[in-house]
Amino acid sequence: MGSQALPLRQIVSINVAKVSPLFVKDGETTHRIMSGIRKQAMGTPMGVTPLGIAGDEQADLSVHGGLDKAVYLYPHEHYAFWNDARERMLKQKTELLPGAMGENLTTTGVLETDLWVGDRLQMDEVILEVTEPRSPCYKFGAVMGYAQALKHMLQSGYTGVYLRVIQPGVLRAGEHMMLLPGRRELSITQINDRRLKGRQRELF
Numbered sequence: 001m002g003s004q005a006l007p008l009r010q011i012v013s014i015n016v017a018k019v020s021p022l023f024v025k026d027g028e029t030t031h032r033i034m035s036g037i038r039k040q041a042m043g044t045p046m047g048v049t050p051l052g053i054a055g056d057e058q059a060d061l062s063v064h065g066g067l068d069k070a071v072y073l074y075p076h077e078h079y080a081f082w083n084d085a086r087e088r089m090l091k092q093k094t095e096l097l098p099g100a101m102g103e104n105l106t107t108t109g110v111l112e113t114d115l116w117v118g119d120r121l122q123m124d125e126v127i128l129e130v131t132e133p134r135s136p137c138y139k140f141g142a143v144m145g146y147a148q149a150l151k152h153m154l155q156s157g158y159t160g161v162y163l164r165v166i167q168p169g170v171l172r173a174g175e176h177m178m179l180l181p182g183r184r185e186l187s188i189t190q191i192n193d194r195r196l197k198g199r200q201r202e203l204f
Contacts, residue, residue, distance in 0.1 A: 009109035009177040011123070012076050014046045015039035015099030016056035024142040034059040035139050039099030041106075045172045048126050050165045053104050067164060068131045073121075074103035074160035075111050081158060082144070089146040102140065103160055110177065112157055113189055118182025125169025133159040133188050135195060154199060157192045 022035040036057045047054040051070055058065035064072075079096055086094045098106035110121065112133060119130045136154065141147040153159055 009107065009121075009179060011105055011107055011171065011173055011175055011177065013041040013098035013106040014053065014171055014173050015041050015104055015106065016046070016053050017099075018055075019057045019059045022139060022142055024138060033139065033142075036064070037102040037139050037143055039102055039104065041098050041173075043173075045170045047168075048165055048171055049168050052165070053171070056104060063137065069162040070165045071105060071128055071163040072103045072134065072160060073105040073107055073110065073128075073163055074101040075158070076106050076108050077111065078156075078158040081156060085149070085152055086145060089148065100143070101160060102143070105163075105171075107177070110179065112159060112161060112192065114179070115161055115188045116182060116184040117186045117188070117191075118184070120166060120180040120182065121163070122178040122180055123169075123171060123175050125167070126165070126171050127167035128163040129166050129182075130188065131162045131164050133161050133192050133195075135159075154192070154196045157189060157196075159188075159192055161188055 017036045017039045019034050019036045020038065022033045022037065024031045024033050036059055048071070050067060052065060053071060076098065082096055082100070083094055086096070115130050117130055117132065121128045121130075136150045136159070138147075138150070140153065141149045
């Protein structure tokens with residue numbers, strides 16, 4: 001029997017943002033909210049500290065950022081799902097660019113179903129540790145252009161994951177990652193399933 005090829009785990013893009021106004025509609029009212037969700041891809045190597053990517057900002061540190069949510073990773077494999085969803089909901093064809101999910105790292109070869117709390121991703125210099133999946137808020141719906149995006153993220157399990165910085169250093173787009181399994185007692189999929197069941201009443 002031939003050996004099965006391992007997925008190519010790689011950083012596609014490193015994305016950061018300054019806090020800026022985000023306009024959120026609530027019925028006939030539009031609210032001006034500060035947010036750092038609009039990430040842009042950076043073309044240069046980026047330093048990583050225990051509090052995240054250099055130059056990245058978060059408006060609400062009670063929800064995003066901090067030591068346990070220093071870096072947000074999102075699989076590039078899910079972008080086709082979101083392009084299709086937005087085309088259905090908005091009746092227009094769109095092409096989302098890396099960073100559109102609000103992620104710091106757009107990656108390939110690392111899906112939520114592969115990850116457990118405590119797993120580590122090792123790059124050339126940097127080591128990051130999986131802490132939890134993202135729980136989407138209304139700001140995600142505003143950026144995506146339709147409120148049901150929150151439900152779509154929770155239903156699909158395409159949440160991405162937050163990471164703790166174990167070893168700071170410099171990250172570069174294109175570099176490969178090695179997945180180092182942790183104790184594997186609680187999976188990202190299990191957490192997503194629990195959150196979905198806990199929010200069914202408000203979502204459906």
